[in-house]
Amino acid sequence: MGTTAREASGAARLAAPGEGISAEELQLAARNHAMPLEALRYDVTPAGLHYLLIHFDIPYLDESTHTLSIDGLVRRPLSVDLAQLRGRPRQTHRVTLECAGNGRALLQPRPVSQPWLSEAVGTAEWTGTSLAALLDEAGVAPGAHDVVFTGADHGIERGVEQDYQRGLPLAEAMREDVIVAYEMNGQPLLPQHGAPLRLIVPGWYGMAQVKWLTNVTVLDREFDGYQNAVAYRLRGDAEDPGVPVTRMQPRALVRPPGFPDFMSRTRVVKAGVSTVEGRAWSGFGAVTAVEVTADGGGSWHPAQLGPVAGPYAWRGWSWRWEAAPGRAVLGARATDETGRVQPVQAEWNRGGFANNGVQQVECVVVD
Amino acid sequence: MGTTAREASGAARLAAPGEGISAEELQLAARNHAMPLEALRYDVTPAGLHYLLIHFDIPYLDESTHTLSIDGLVRRPLSVDLAQLRGRPRQTHRVTLECAGNGRALLQPRPVSQPWLSEAVGTAEWTGTSLAALLDEAGVAPGAHDVVFTGADHGIERGVEQDYQRGLPLAEAMREDVIVAYEMNGQPLLPQHGAPLRLIVPGWYGMAQVKWLTNVTVLDREFDGYQNAVAYRLRGDAEDPGVPVTRMQPRALVRPPGFPDFMSRTRVVKAGVSTVEGRAWSGFGAVTAVEVTADGGGSWHPAQLGPVAGPYAWRGWSWRWEAAPGRAVLGARATDETGRVQPVQAEWNRGGFANNGVQQVECVVVD
Numbered sequence: 233m234g235t236t237a238r239e240a241s242g243a244a245r246l247a248a249p250g251e252g253i254s255a256e257e258l259q260l261a262a263r264n265h266a267m268p269l270e271a272l273r274y275d276v277t278p279a280g281l282h283y284l285l286i287h288f289d290i291p292y293l294d295e296s297t298h299t300l301s302i303d304g305l306v307r308r309p310l311s312v313d314l315a316q317l318r319g320r321p322r323q324t325h326r327v328t329l330e331c332a333g334n335g336r337a338l339l340q341p342r343p344v345s346q347p348w349l350s351e352a353v354g355t356a357e358w359t360g361t362s363l364a365a366l367l368d369e370a371g372v373a374p375g376a377h378d379v380v381f382t383g384a385d386h387g388i389e390r391g392v393e394q395d396y397q398r399g400l401p402l403a404e405a406m407r408e409d410v411i412v413a414y415e416m417n418g419q420p421l422l423p424q425h426g427a428p429l430r431l432i433v434p435g436w437y438g439m440a441q442v443k444w445l446t447n448v449t450v451l452d453r454e455f456d457g458y459q460n461a462v463a464y465r466l467r468g469d470a471e472d473p474g475v476p477v478t479r480m481q482p483r484a485l486v487r488p489p490g491f492p493d494f495m496s497r498t499r500v501v502k503a504g505v506s507t508v509e510g511r512a513w514s515g516f517g518a519v520t521a522v523e524v525t526a527d528g529g530g531s532w533h534p535a536q537l538g539p540v541a542g543p544y545a546w547r548g549w550s551w552r553w554e555a556a557p558g559r560a561v562l563g564a565r566a567t568d569e570t571g572r573v574q575p576v577q578a579e580w581n582r583g584g585f586a587n588n589g590v591q592q593v594e595c596v597v598v599d
Numbered sequence: 600m601g602t603t604a605r606e607a608s609g610a611a612r613l614a615a616p617g618e619g620i621s622a623e624e625l626q627l628a629a630r631n632h633a634m635p636l637e638a639l640r641y642d643v644t645p646a647g648l649h650y651l652l653i654h655f656d657i658p659y660l661d662e663s664t665h666t667l668s669i670d671g672l673v674r675r676p677l678s679v680d681l682a683q684l685r686g687r688p689r690q691t692h693r694v695t696l697e698c699a700g701n702g703r704a705l706l707q708p709r710p711v712s713q714p715w716l717s718e719a720v721g722t723a724e725w726t727g728t729s730l731a732a733l734l735d736e737a738g739v740a741p742g743a744h745d746v747v748f749t750g751a752d753h754g755i756e757r758g759v760e761q762d763y764q765r766g767l768p769l770a771e772a773m774r775e776d777v778i779v780a781y782e783m784n785g786q787p788l789l790p791q792h793g794a795p796l797r798l799i800v801p802g803w804y805g806m807a808q809v810k811w812l813t814n815v816t817v818l819d820r821e822f823d824g825y826q827n828a829v830a831y832r833l834r835g836d837a838e839d840p841g842v843p844v845t846r847m848q849p850r851a852l853v854r855p856p857g858f859p860d861f862m863s864r865t866r867v868v869k870a871g872v873s874t875v876e877g878r879a880w881s882g883f884g885a886v887t888a889v890e891v892t893a894d895g896g897g898s899w900h901p902a903q904l905g906p907v908a909g910p911y912a913w914r915g916w917s918w919r920w921e922a923a924p925g926r927a928v929l930g931a932r933a934t935d936e937t938g939r940v941q942p943v944q945a946e947w948n949r950g951g952f953a954n955n956g957v958q959q960v961e962c963v964v965v966d
Contacts, residue, residue, distance in 0.1 A: 235924045240865040240963045252619015258704060259864050261625060262716050265632030268791070270656040278790055280647030281657075287861050289637040290648075337625060345862065349629050389861035422647055424635070494654050494756035495712065497626050498607035557602045596607045 241391045244470070246582075247342040257337075257347040266351040272487035272511050275355070275541060275548075276326065276417060282354030283438075284424055285331045285346060287396050288387030291444050295420075295428040300412065304380070304449035307371030314414065314428055320361040323411050325434055326545040328355040328513045332437035332464055332477045335578070335587030343584035350485060350591045355511075355546055358432045360413030364406045366448070372402070378455040379405035381431050381442035392458045398442050399455025400433065409434050409544075412445065434544035435479050435515035437586070439464045467582040474581075480515030481588040482574045484522050484549065484564035487511075488593050499595040503557045510535075511546035514568035521567040522549040528561035528592065529576050535564065555597045562593040608758045611837070613949075614709040624704075624714040633718035639854035639878050642722070642908060642915075643693065643784060649721030650805075651791055652698045652713060654763050655754030658811050662787075662795040667779065671747070671816035674738030681781065681795055687728040690778050692801055693912040695722045695880045699804035699831055699844045702945070702954030710951035717852060717958045722878075722913055725799045727780030731773045733815070739769070745822040746772035748798050748809035759825045765809050766822025767800065776801050776911075779812065801911035802846050802882035804953070806831045834949040841948075847882030848955040849941045851889050851916065851931035854878075855960050866962040870924045877902075878913035881935035888934040889916040895928035895959065896943050902931065922964045929960040 247254075253261070264285045271281040295314055302310040330353045337347035367379070383396040404410065413432045414421060421427040426443030433440045439459060455461075460476060467474030487509050490501035508526075512519045518540060523532040538548030549564070565574040578589040614621075620628070631652045638648040662681055669677040697720045704714035734746070750763040771777065780799045781788060788794040793810030800807045806826060822828075827843060834841030854876050857868035875893075879886045889902040905915030916931070932941040945956040 234966045235926075235963055237867040237963065237965055240860040240863060240867050242860075242862060252621060253625050254619060255704075256862055256864070258620050258625075258628060258714055259716060260862075261628040262633040262714075262718065263635045265651075266629040268630045268653070268657055271790075273659060280649075280651075280789055280791055282647075284632075284647075286635070288859050289855075290635055292640060337622075347625055347629075349626060351629065387858045387861055388867060393867075423638075423645055424647055488656075491754045492655055493607040493609075494754055495609060495623055495627075496607060497623070500604040500607050500755060500760075559602075596602055596604065598604050599601045 237388050237393055238391045241388045244390055245344050247344050249341065253347055254344065257344060260346045264346055266348065267354050269351050269485065269488050272485055276357055277354040279417060279422060282356055283331060283352040285352065285438055286385065286424065287389065288385040290423050291384040293384055293428060293444055298428050300429055300445060300448065302366055302370040302448045305373045305376050305452050306450050307373055310366065310370045317361055317412060317414060320365065322359055323362060324357055324359040325409055325411065325432065326355060326357050326542045327432060327434045328353065328544060328546045329438050329441060330480050332439050332585045335589060336584030338589065339580055339584050339587055343582060345584060356416045357418065358411065358413040359415035360411035360432065362408065363410045363412055364408060366412065367406065372450055375452045376402050376450045377453050378402065378451045380449045380451055380455050380457065381445060382447040382449065383442045384444035384446050389458060390462070394458050396442065396459065397457045398440055398459045399451070399457065400440060404433065437477055437480055439477065464585065465583065466585055469582055477585045480513065481586050482512070482514035482519065482566040482568045482572050483588040484512035484566040484574060485510050485591055486562045486564050486593050490595065499593060501555055501595050501597050503555050503597050503599050505552060505554050507550050508553045508562060509548065509550045510564055511548055512564065512566035513546040514566060514572060516572055517569035518543065519547045519566050520569050522564055524551040524564045526553060526560045526562055529563060529590065557597050557599050560595040560597055562595060563590040565590050604755050604760055605758045608755045611757055612711050614711050616708065620714055621711065624711060627713045631713055633715065634721045636718050636852065636855050639852055643724055644721040646784065646789060649723055650698060650719040652719065652805055653752065653791065654756065655752040657790050658751040660751055660795060660811055665795050667796055667812060667815065669733055669737040669815045672740045672743050672819050673817050674740055677733065677737045684728055684779060684781060687732065689726055690729060691724055691726040692776055692778065692799065693722060693724050693909045694799060694801045695720065695911060695913045696805050696808060697847050699806050699952045702956060703951030705956065706947055706951050706954055710949060712951060723783045724785065725778065725780040726782035727778035727799065729775065730777045730779055731775060733779065734773065739817055742819045743769050743817045744820050745769065745818045747816040747818055747822050747824065748812060749814040749816065750809045751811035751813050756825060757829070761825050763809065763826065764824045765807055765826045766818070766824065767807060771800065804844055804847055806844065831952065832950065833952055836949055844952045847880065848953050849879070849881035849886065849933040849935045849939050850955040851879035851933040851941060852877050852958055853929045853931050853960050857962065866960060868922055868962045868964050870922050870964050870966050872919060872921050874917050875920045875929060876915065876917045877931055878915055879931065879933035880913040881933060881939060883939055884936035885910065886914045886933050887936050889931055891918040891931045893920060893927045893929055896930060896957065924964050924966050927962040927964055929962060930957040932957050
């Protein structure tokens with residue numbers, strides 16, 4: 233038997249107790265970057281600071297010839313190019329995106345994959361055109377169930393060769409605010425953010441926001457491709473079929489105050505009164521409360537909330553801190569309008585998804 | 600005695616044999632990202648794909664009020680704002696920048712710091728105005744020795760609180776092609792690349808390219824600040840005073856062919872003839888040869904060189920590969936016009952600097 237592509241690919245595993253980050257995890261961390269936490273300063277994250285998770289390689293697509301196909305269970309399959317998409321009605325939404333694996337490397341035991349800490353997030357103004365209008369034009373036929381989005385990035389993952397594909401239930405795909413986006417912050421998409429086209433599904437974790445979009449395919453059944461049926465599921469163990477990862481759980485992040493130590497990133501903060509600020513979001517609804525701790529969760533204090541910047545963008549918050557000399561551990565937890573409250577420690581799951589446990593910002597408070 | 604800032608900061612150390620990447624190293628890898636290797640496709644690296652190393656936090660500077668001071672051993676200290684700098688003669692240079700710590704995490708034993716693999720590099724078109732002309736206007740006084748560049752990023756490193764500062768010998772600072780840059784690829788600098796002003800010293804490693812530039816100070820002696828006297832030095836051990844890190848050693852990188860496995864990044868490549876491409880650079884002079892290996896260094900083959908894009912930009916190269924089914928390990932090594940040849944394995948040093956050992960791109964070649 234010859235050499236096969238599967239030889240490039242290993243099985244999923246959990247890190248052993250005390251096992252440091254592996255060379256493979258480091259390779260992923262070097263390419264897929266988080267948002268430096270000081271960028272919580274910005275309402276809209278500048279280019280290059282927004283988090284990035286790319287399963288395979290960033291593909292190169294020629295914008296002048298690229299087309300998007302709408303096919304599958306539709307009456308009139310469509311193929312549209314960039315000029316046609318740009319000619320359709322525009323929508324712009326300010327959307328906070330977070331990787332479903334955010335917080336994974338903080339779990340015990342640690343699922344071995346992209347080793348995110350707390351900051352795989354970013355907020356951008358995405359401009360594009362309505363997906364529902366395109367699907368309406370193609371004429372979704374009766375019996376439609378899921379819509380599958382195919383990206384041009386190609387690779388192998390846990391032995392399965394694939395173009396990156398994710399399915400959405402038809403009702404989500406037909407939401408008014410789901411767009412095929414061609415601009416980010418008023419500029420054409422950058423290569424790493426999906427140029428020339430990507431999907432934006434406000435409220436959902438990043439795995440739904442398919443980049444380098446080539447095909448939109450309507451199915452008469454639930455999509456059973458790798459990224460829906462195997463990868464992005466909340467499971468208790470490897471045998472558990474689990475449930476799909478969907479919307480972002482509520483989370484608040486603290487913008488680290490003072491200045492950092494280079495290696496430990498521990499913050500040095502001057503004693504006295506200062507304002508601690510941050511952002512909070514939820515994919516289920518508006519953030520209605522943020523509480524802050526400066527003693528690692530021993531006591532909690534209500535934060536002042538900033539203005540709402542739309543249904544799917546993070547919300548600023550601030551808290552007046554009277555810092556006494558010594559050690560402090562800052563964190564914050566968000567509550568949304570559906571009553572979901574961010575836990576101090578999230579429930580463990582096999583894939584390390586949706587870990588919205590409270591951040592821990594180590595501080596040394598000096599006179 | 601009260602709490603002091605030094606409590607946030609630990610001593611430099613080497614990783615123990617077999618020690619995985621630590622949580623502290625991972626924190627740095629999550630913020631300071633490398634260039635995804637597929638971006639070797641681009642002559643000029645798109646925004647957000649260029650490598651990034653930030654010692655402390657990205658500071659926020661108000662472009663409308665920011666000024667640059669030229670002071671120290673000069674006859675007429677100057678303070679110039681952005682509008683004045685933009686009004687001076689412009690220069691644009693295509694420059695490849697590489698972090699001095701590139702390759703650190705591949706060393707045995709591993710110095711514990713920013714854990715770079717092979718790809719802390721990027722090439723941009725930097726636009727700004729001559730530093731020498733500014734120094735001439737200020738009138739460098741007799742006895743000048745070093746010029747110190749101060750950035751606005753502030754923190755503590757190995758117990759030393761500091762603004763990031765690096766000194767250059769006067770002769771380097773007076774080179775015609777050293778600029779105070781305010782644009783990258785035709786756009787105002789991004790926050791993470793030094794907005795609104797940074798230094799560009801073509802040919803030198805990244806530590807010389809001071810970002811968020813606030814002061815240019817002429818000294819009558821060698822600068823003995825932390826980043827010159829302690830951090831960026833090639834030392835055999837912690838007691839060795841060592842020599843300063845200066846220009847980039849020659850290095851070639853392979854653009855990984857085929858497609859990757861998600862976790863291992865091992866490449867899957869189709870057997871047969873294909874073209875392997877990459878880039879090569881040296882801070883000492885033009886690249887004059889690149890050799891390629893497909894058997895992990897067992898045999899070497901001359902690559903075809905692409906056009907020269909200026910004295911300080913990487914040079915493209917290509918090689919015709921007849922890939923047979925099985926395992927292959929690709930790598931490339933560069934030679935420059937000064938006769939410097941990239942080693943298969945670089946000499947170890949305590950800080951993990953200038954590791955230009957040959958890259959290893961693991962491939963599975965399939966029928």
